[in-house]
Amino acid sequence: MFDENKVRDIIGEFTVSADELKEIAAAFRHDLKRGLNNPDDSSLRMLKSYVGLPTGKEKGEYIALDFGGTNVRVLKIRLEGAGKFTEIKKVAKPLIVDGVYDYIGADSSAEEMFDFLAGLIDEVLDGDRETKFLLGHTFSFPSEQTDLNNAKLIIWTKEFATPGVEGKVVNDLLKDALLRAGVTNVEPVAVINDTVAVLLSAAYKNPDTYIGSIYATGHNTCYLEPYAETGDVPMILNLESGGYMKLAPNRFDVKYDEMSEKPGEQRLEKMVSGRYMGELFGLALNDILNTDKKYSFTSVDMSNIILDESDELTEASQIIERGTGEKLSVDELKAIKDLAAAIVVRSARLVTASFVGIIWQLEGKIPAKFMHIAVDGSVYEKMPLVKENINRALSEILGENAANVDTVLDNGGSGLGAAIAAAMSKA
Ligand code: GLC
Numbered sequence: 001m002f003d004e005n006k007v008r009d010i011i012g013e014f015t016v017s018a019d020e021l022k023e024i025a026a027a028f029r030h031d032l033k034r035g036l037n038n039p040d041d042s043s044l045r046m047l048k049s050y051v052g053l054p055t056g057k058e059k060g061e062y063i064a065l066d067f068g069g070t071n072v073r074v075l076k077i078r079l080e081g082a083g084k085f086t087e088i089k090k091v092a093k094p095l096i097v098d099g100v101y102d103y104i105g106a107d108s109s110a111e112e113m114f115d116f117l118a119g120l121i122d123e124v125l126d127g128d129r130e131t132k133f134l135l136g137h138t139f140s141f142p143s144e145q146t147d148l149n150n151a152k153l154i155i156w157t158k159e160f161a162t163p164g165v166e167g168k169v170v171n172d173l174l175k176d177a178l179l180r181a182g183v184t185n186v187e188p189v190a191v192i193n194d195t196v197a198v199l200l201s202a203a204y205k206n207p208d209t210y211i212g213s214i215y216a217t218g219h220n221t222c223y224l225e226p227y228a229e230t231g232d233v234p235m236i237l238n239l240e241s242g243g244y245m246k247l248a249p250n251r252f253d254v255k256y257d258e259m260s261e262k263p264g265e266q267r268l269e270k271m272v273s274g275r276y277m278g279e280l281f282g283l284a285l286n287d288i289l290n291t292d293k294k295y296s297f298t299s300v301d302m303s304n305i306i307l308d309e310s311d312e313l314t315e316a317s318q319i320i321e322r323g324t325g326e327k328l329s330v331d332e333l334k335a336i337k338d339l340a341a342a343i344v345v346r347s348a349r350l351v352t353a354s355f356v357g358i359i360w361q362l363e364g365k366i367p368a369k370f371m372h373i374a375v376d377g378s379v380y381e382k383m384p385l386v387k388e389n390i391n392r393a394l395s396e397i398l399g400e401n402a403a404n405v406d407t408v409l410d411n412g413g414s415g416l417g418a419a420i421a422a423a424m425s426k427a
Contacts, residue, residue: 001290002328007335010284013250014342016349018396024350025397027246028357032239036225043245047238049196050148053203053210053224054420057081061088063121063133063186064418065174068140068194069158069217070094070104074120076133077419083205085416091123103162110164114177122181133186134425136418139170140194140218142240148425151191157242158218158275159261190421193238194376195222197417200236202374202410204420209372211358212410215351215386216377218242219273223358228365241354242269252283268354272347274299274379280343285324285336295323299379302340306384313337341385348389355390356397359405374410381409 016024035042059081066073072095076088095116096102103113121135141160143151152169156162165173171188178186192200199212199222213221222238245267249257253271256279257263260270270276281302282295301319308315313333320336321327328336355373362371380386387407394402 002288002332004332004335007288007339010252010287011339011342013252014284014339014346016346021349021353021393022397024247024353025356025360028241028244028354029360030357031244031246032357032361035239043243045142045154045238045240045243047142047193047240048145049192049222049236049238050145051190051192051196051200051236051421051424052234053236054200054424056083056204056207058204058420058423060423061133062419062422063124063135064138064415064422065117065121065135065188066138066194066197066414066418067117068138068414070096072117072120073415074117074124075415075419076124077416079419079423085204085419087415089124089126090415091120093120104160106161106163108162110162110168110173111177113162113165114173115180117174118177118181118183121178121186122183125183125186129183129185131185134190134422135186135188136190136192136420136422136425137171137174137188138194138197138414138418139191140214140220140414142238142243143170143191143193145191148190148192148421149188155262155265157262157266157269161261189425190418192417192421193220193222194414194417195220196236196238197415197421198374198376198410198413199224200417200420200424201413202372202408204416206372206374206408208368208370209374209408210362210366210368211355211371211373212236212413213351213355213373213375213380214377215273215375215380217273217275219269219351219377219379221354221358223362224366226362226365239358242266242273244268244354247271247350252280252287255283256280268350272350274377274383277302277343277347277379281340282323284339284343285320288336288339289324289326291324293324297323299383302344303383305337305340306344308337344383344385345389347379348386349393352390352393353397355407356394359398370404373405373407374413375407376410376413380407381411
């Protein structure tokens with residue numbers, strides 16, 4: 001029943017050739033240019049953040065709220081200038097604990113969600129109701145802004161489904177919740193996307209950074225648009241690149257999209273990010289094992305399968321058996337391991353093609369010849385095969401110019417970036 005040729009064919013469906021890669025980078029760049037003229041003509045939302053790059057000299061103590069994945073973090077951070085900072089206090093809690101509470105499901109409410117956030121802020125204050133703090137809020141969903149603080153959630157992504165937040169100004173919801181919690185000494189002053197936070201955080205420490213990206217549960221990228229042609233003040237634009245549409249999805253991408261919370265949305269993200277790679281792997285296994293049982297593999301499962309170097313592929317075997325109920329032979333497992341690798345490699349290649357589209361947009365318009373792309377997120381940090389395939393894809397597309405760019409991990413930049421944004425709100 002297990003047909004290895006079929007697995008090889010499916011691996012082919014997840015393979016992106018060097019030529020395709022170049023075409024994807026060029027098409028992304030094209031969509032970006034169209035979006036700069038008019039976001040309605042592009043699949044990229046090109047959201048204005050109303051903030052540029054920091055000087056590195058920003059100082060003071062701030063509260064940072066980092067909201068955007070299943071874990072929320074609140075931090076008290078002291079910016080010391082010269083690219084230095086200290087984390088004074090941090091609390092982190094999940095938004096969902098199975099069987100206990102759930103603030104992101106369709107049965108939750110906006111009030112409950114923001115009361116939970118206000119509670120965490122209160123915890124970080126440690127009973128201090130006197131000292132005035134400005135709060136920077138990393139809110140990692142597509143939001144339409146009219147200034148640095150006024151951000152309206154356009155649409156939930158990453159399978160969040162809490163009613164009553166879409167269409168609302170998020171810091172109004174937060175301010176109301178802080179009042180309900182009796183916290184009057186914290187003033188929310190800045191809302192930024194997590195990609196923007198990563199870029200601010202990396203640029204605070206390292207000047208030649210122009211692109212910020214998250215490669216985790218979700219995927220998205222922002223960059224500093226220099227506005228070289230118009231002479232406007234340079235501003236960071238959140239592309240919401242996870243929503244990029246001009247790709248050729250395979251049948252598993254199409255199938256998953258149809259089953260997802262928001263069909264038709266976030267097509268690139270559903271092909272590359274940590275939330276979705278395990279879903280695609282599961283759908284491919286459905287096809288291979290001729291069943292439509294619902295499998296629930298995660299990207300961590302895929303990582304463990306890929307890392308299994310044992311002769312018998314013991315760990316991979318257990319993961320597949322746990323997930324499907326099937327005990328596969330070593331040869332079959334080898335093919336499945338190659339499939340997991342192919343899904344991860346495709347992800348890294350597509351993400352890189354989108355980076356190159358932005359690099360081409362910046363070329364000749366920024367002072368530096370060399371540029372860093374700051375990236376945060378578990379997939380970038382921990383998933384095997386990702387970094388090496390980003391580098392390989394950069395070389396395939398850029399040739400020797402690949403030496404003028406690198407990607408650097410900016411671990412935990414979301415919190416620091418929020419504090420920097422709060423500091424910049426005063427400028
Ligand atoms: C999703 C969100 C985006 C965020 C990304 C990474 O794509 O829409 O705003 O930056 O996830 O968290």
